[in-house]
Amino acid sequence: xxxxxxxxxxxxxxxxxxxxxxxxxxDAISIKDQYDLFIGGEFVAPSKEGRYFxxxxxxxxxxxxxxxxxxxxxxxxxxxxxxKAYDKxxxxxxxxxxxxxxxxxxxxxxxxxxxxxxxxxxxxxKPIRESRDVDIPLVAAHFxxxxxxxxxxxxxxxxxxPKPLGVAGQIIPWNFPLLMLAWKIAPAxxxxxxxxxxxxxxxPLTALKFAELIxxxxxxxxxxxxxxxxxATGSALVNHPDVNKVAFTxxxxxxxxxxxxxxxxxKKYTLELGGKAANIIFxxxxxxxxxxxxxxxxFFNQGHVCCAGxxxxxxxxxxxxxxxxxxxxxxxxxxxxxxxxNTDIGAINSKAQLDRISTFIEKGIAEGGxxxxxxxxxxxxxxxxxxxLFKNVSQxxxxxxxxxxxxxxxxxxxxxxxxxxxxxxxxxxxLSGGVWTxxxxxxxxxxxxxxxxxxxxxxxxxxxxxxxxxxxxxSGVGREGGxxxxxxxxxx
Numbered sequence: 001x002x003x004x005x006x007x008x009x010x011x012x013x014x015x016x017x018x019x020x021x022x023x024x025x026x027d028a029i030s031i032k033d034q035y036d037l038f039i040g041g042e043f044v045a046p047s048k049e050g051r052y053f054x055x056x057x058x059x060x061x062x063x064x065x066x067x068x069x070x071x072x073x074x075x076x077x078x079x080x081x082x083x084k085a086y087d088k089x090x091x092x093x094x095x096x097x098x099x100x101x102x103x104x105x106x107x108x109x110x111x112x113x114x115x116x117x118x119x120x121x122x123x124x125x126k127p128i129r130e131s132r133d134v135d136i137p138l139v140a141a142h143f144x145x146x147x148x149x150x151x152x153x154x155x156x157x158x159x160x161x162p163k164p165l166g167v168a169g170q171i172i173p174w175n176f177p178l179l180m181l182a183w184k185i186a187p188a189x190x191x192x193x194x195x196x197x198x199x200x201x202x203x204p205l206t207a208l209k210f211a212e213l214i215x216x217x218x219x220x221x222x223x224x225x226x227x228x229x230x231x232a233t234g235s236a237l238v239n240h241p242d243v244n245k246v247a248f249t250x251x252x253x254x255x256x257x258x259x260x261x262x263x264x265x266x267k268k269y270t271l272e273l274g275g276k277a278a279n280i281i282f283x284x285x286x287x288x289x290x291x292x293x294x295x296x297x298x299f300f301n302q303g304h305v306c307c308a309g310x311x312x313x314x315x316x317x318x319x320x321x322x323x324x325x326x327x328x329x330x331x332x333x334x335x336x337x338x339x340x341x342n343t344d345i346g347a348i349n350s351k352a353q354l355d356r357i358s359t360f361i362e363k364g365i366a367e368g369g370x371x372x373x374x375x376x377x378x379x380x381x382x383x384x385x386x387x388x389l390f391k392n393v394s395q396x397x398x399x400x401x402x403x404x405x406x407x408x409x410x411x412x413x414x415x416x417x418x419x420x421x422x423x424x425x426x427x428x429x430x431l432s433g434g435v436w437t438x439x440x441x442x443x444x445x446x447x448x449x450x451x452x453x454x455x456x457x458x459x460x461x462x463x464x465x466x467x468x469x470x471x472x473x474x475s476g477v478g479r480e481g482g483x484x485x486x487x488x489x490x491x492x
Contacts (some may be wrong), residue, residue: 001003015235019334022341024128028113032065037074037228039079041221047073054138055204056085058125059338059347059382067204069225073235074247075196078225082167082194083242085222090194091164092428095151102150102189104217106143106298109136116206120178121338123205125347126301128339138463139182142481145465146186149486153191156483160492164192165268166244168489169237172207173250174200174349175304175405181207183469183480184247185224191489194223198237201230202350211343235261243267245489249306252403252429252474269479270488272306272470274403275431278424279309279460280446282417283317285436289458294409295435297460299333299385299387302345303407304353306389306475307432311400312411313420317384319413323391330374330387337379348383357385357406364390364399364410395426403429417442429473434460453479 005348034052036043046052051069070078090098095251109116111407116139117131126135149257153162158492168188172180188195199207211226227233238246238258248258249272262269279297281290297309314322338346348354365371369390378384391411393400399410414420424433433452435443453471456462462468468484478488 005300010442019342021337023337024118024121024339024340024341026118026122029118031065031119035068035080035204035208035228037068037070038208038214038224038226039078039222039289040076040085040225041215041219043211046118047071047077047085051338052391053201054349055123055202057122058349059379061381061383064123066206067208067228070229070233070236072232072236074304075227075233075240077225079167079169079237079240079268081272082196082225083223083350085220086164086166086194089220090223093193095153095192098189098192099150100146100221101217101457102143102147102186105213106140106147108213108217109143113137113140116178116209118339119205119209121346124174124177124203125338125349126304127343127346129341129343130137130301135176135179138465142179142182142186142465146190150190153490155487156486157490157492162191162490162492164350165489165491166193167241168193168245169240169313170195170197170241170245170247171234171237171250172197172199174203175301175306180249181210183249183485187480187486188245188247188489189223190332191486193489195455196225196227196237196243198227198229198234201228229372238262245269248272254366255476268488270470270480271476272480273431273474274429274477275306275308275471275475276311276403276429277307277309277367277432277434277451277452278311278313278427279434280420280424280436281312281314281318281322281436282442283315283437284438284459285318286438287318287321287325289490291322292328293434293436293460294326295329295333295456297347298409299330299407300461302348302385304349304405306403307454308405309346309432309434309462310404310409311424311427311465312409313414313423314411315420316413316415323389323411326389330389331376333374333376333387335374335376335378335384341436345387348385348406351383354383354385355406357404357408360399360402360404360406361388361408364393364397364408367397369399369410394425409481417446421446425449425451428474431475432471434457
């Protein structure tokens with residue numbers, strides 16, 4: 001049927017297509033007005049009456065729900081519940097029976113994928129396409145993967161006798177709330193441990209919905225406990241004397257504090273901290289493909305990614321071409337409602353994080369960097385940052401050395417491979433990196449010299465539950481994912 005004049009696709013002033021809104025309906029989800037702590041298989045009120053805080057939708061600045069704030073006493077109750085569940089139930093189950101429970105969790109996540117994706121985008125600000133197509137499928141995959149190992153640990157570590165540690169205290173960040181939960185809880189349960197987990201105070205809702213799923217999965221009471229709160233709650237969990245293993249993902253500064261507090265104890269720990277990844281583009285790279293990789297590397301999840309490719313190192317011969325194509329590409333990115341399926345870049349997670357990003361942008365300009373931002377419009381309410389590029393910056397610039405955790409890319413050039421490696425490694429961090437070239441030998445030569453835990457070649461931000469993730473230097477200690485991620489939850 002021929003189009004009429006009224007239903008022709010709309011063009012904007014640049015000749016690009018404008019998209020009609022395509023919002024994901026929130027009618028499919030159920031969110032309570034108030035959430036208590038999840039301890040011993042039940043939701044229980046905090047020990048101090050009235051200790052609740054609001055979780056805010058960063059795209060609207062509106063309250064979503066009230067969430068309990070756990071005190072030191074509440075954390076103690078949760079750890080005792082986990083210890084009781086470990087002694088009475090979980091440590092007595094065979095690996096095969098534990099695997100059944102973990103597999104059931106994975107299936108329930110798949111069944112409720114839409115609900116989890118919507119809540120993740122509402123509470124955290126990330127685009128629904130990312131929650132739906134990346135986060136939630138990976139969450140299920142991590143539980144499936146670890147369910148497969150639960151009854152095969154003797155094969156994972158041949159010639160050894162793997163045994164669980166006991167109670168794991170786990171603290172997760174706000175950038176990938178449910179995925180970080182899966183990274184922590186799935187291997188802990190597969191190893192035979194019980195868990196007390198604290199989600200970030202700005203994004204607690206999917207963890208609390210996961211608690212409802214734990215009830216539906218009929219796990220023995222106390223195997224998984226979830227306590228909500230801020231830094232004081234996390235500190236109480238880390239320092240509890242009956243916690244055998246601490247797992248933390250978050251800032252390097254907090255990681256240092258945790259490491260100092262654990263010094264002299266017999267607690268095992270893993271720390272997955274900050275990053276300042278270099279994305280290296282050589283002259284022989286497929287430039288259009290590399291530009292898409294750059295965009296994915298820094299603007300995925302608004303740049304709220306510890307392994308984000310926040311530094312671009314591009315060889316001089318193609319620097320002008322890459323910059324031109326990159327500036328053209330960011331004009332096509334849609335910034336707006338996280339629940340709109342057209343959105344490429346959602347809301348910044350909180351006002352505090354937006355203020356931090358804005359401060360770094362101001363520093364970059366003050367230090368002489370040349371800034372370019374997308375000309376896109378942003379909503380009047382909510383926390384938003386346009387895609388931002390900086391060029392003419394040096395190694396000493398604040399935006400080159402510090403983790404910004406936002407959609408801000410610092411661009412530098414290099415002449416030789418040796419210079420690229422030197423600049424890439426000249427940072428306190430060592431979490432990730434990227435190399436783009438048409439030569440396989442160059443990939444192996446360069447990646448072997450980069451001091452980073454995860455390095456991608458001709459792609460970026462690709463994850464799989466079988467592959468370990470973690471960094472060097474100030475990017476952390478230990479690995480998560482794969483057999484490397486199971487090891488911290490067992491003793492041999």
